[in-house]
Amino acid sequence: MALRFYNSIKRAKEDFHPIETGKVGLYTCGPTVYDTAHIGNFRTFMFEDLLKRWLLHLGFAVNHVMNITDVDDKTIKKAQAQGTSLLKITSKYTDLFMDDLNWLKMTPATSYPKATNSIPKIIEMIEILLDKKFAYREDDGSVYFNIKSFPEYGKLTNINLESQKSGSRIVSDEYDKDSPQDFALWKGWKKEDGEVYWDAPWGNGRPGWHIECSAMSIEALGNHFDIHCGGVDNMFPHHENEIAQSQCATDKPFVNVWLHSEFLMVDGGKMSKSLGNFYCVSDLKKIGFSPECIRYQLLSGHYRTKISFSIDKKHEGDKVVRRISNFQSRLNKRNALEFADGLLPESYQKFKKQMNDDLNTPKALAVFFSWMKAVNIKLDQNSITEIELGKAWEFLTVFDSIFGLIQNSIAEIPAEVALLLNKRNKARLENKWNESDNIRDMLKDMGWIVSDTSSGQHIKKTN
């Protein structure tokens, strides 16, 4: 089955066709670094990581950009409350975020642009929007986007502009879907902003949250790119506003595919800072959660369905993780690696079909577990062939490169290796053979052997 995604803007599944053959530009809205991220946030980031891992597995060169929102209403408020600088707050929480990402075995993005480094691009875009009369100034030095000037406004979230009170404006970054309003591209300086402001031709101030993501994504991926992701709460107003600003500024289509993941819930409600019903990675570490157990809980539900997080499910997660690790040990004892030569068992095709169908992780996991059970029976009965052992090793390796569920796995691909594989793939697609060979040599020095097969790059640990 061809790779298909549920494109939020089309409200339907459709085949995926990248703009440039073999390459994917992927933008994922990153954290607002005003506090520690909770595992609800990580559900979204883990879905995005899974998407990237699957695209890499299929042989795409993925340019993954995850922004860091390091200036907005929340970050400024926190810095003020703590009597410290914006930079001190945002650096502290960016570092914590990166530590958590790493602990959860997420593969690093290609780049992590910060909003505060994109101010010139933001100003350039606002100037264009003012020139073209999509935006207007206010006396306090703020600039607003006029949503009535863009006939497609509301297409992503199907909102009704009739409910907009004529000319109403909102300065806050977050607001309700029932009250679409002109939103701030630039917020004129106020006393509460303290030292946080930049010069702009229309007055000192700071950017609105939405224009930050338009500027950072366009700077990194160009005016028109393949995939943009976020949690469902990002759809309105954030992504709706990104589309309006970007398309009006560039006269180009902005994004082809919009993917949104559902909420992680606790006790029937969305896990969120404001409700106080959240767990951070550090809370879960303290009570003995492994990264694999968290990964299993977050990935075993389909990304477009709500899932409930529960401490009680730790036992079940641990059991699954142990089962997979035991399976690996059993294959290890039979020297399965020696017989692996890039061939995969038939069940892999079923697994691939499910993953290609809008990343259907529950069904893909079911295929994997029933295959693992069958192989375990053959191992019990001592009736497994060398070819089957080799195929089993290959499938387990592929599986773990996508789900990352094996503890201390020797099959697991560390993040830096995944990154080099991605770079090598890109080099090969651009016919940069020397670069591709150099990366292969670097990987060899790191203890990894790459081979090129019809289903893409295959990697094995030496020794």
Ligand code: AMP
């Ligand atoms: P923020 O740091 O608030 O900008 O959020 C970072 C990401 O986490 C966004 O993509 C949100 O949509 C997502 N998010 C926030 N809460 C949850 C939740 N309970 N479940 C899943 N994703 C969430």
Ligand code: ZN
């Ligand atoms: Zn964003």
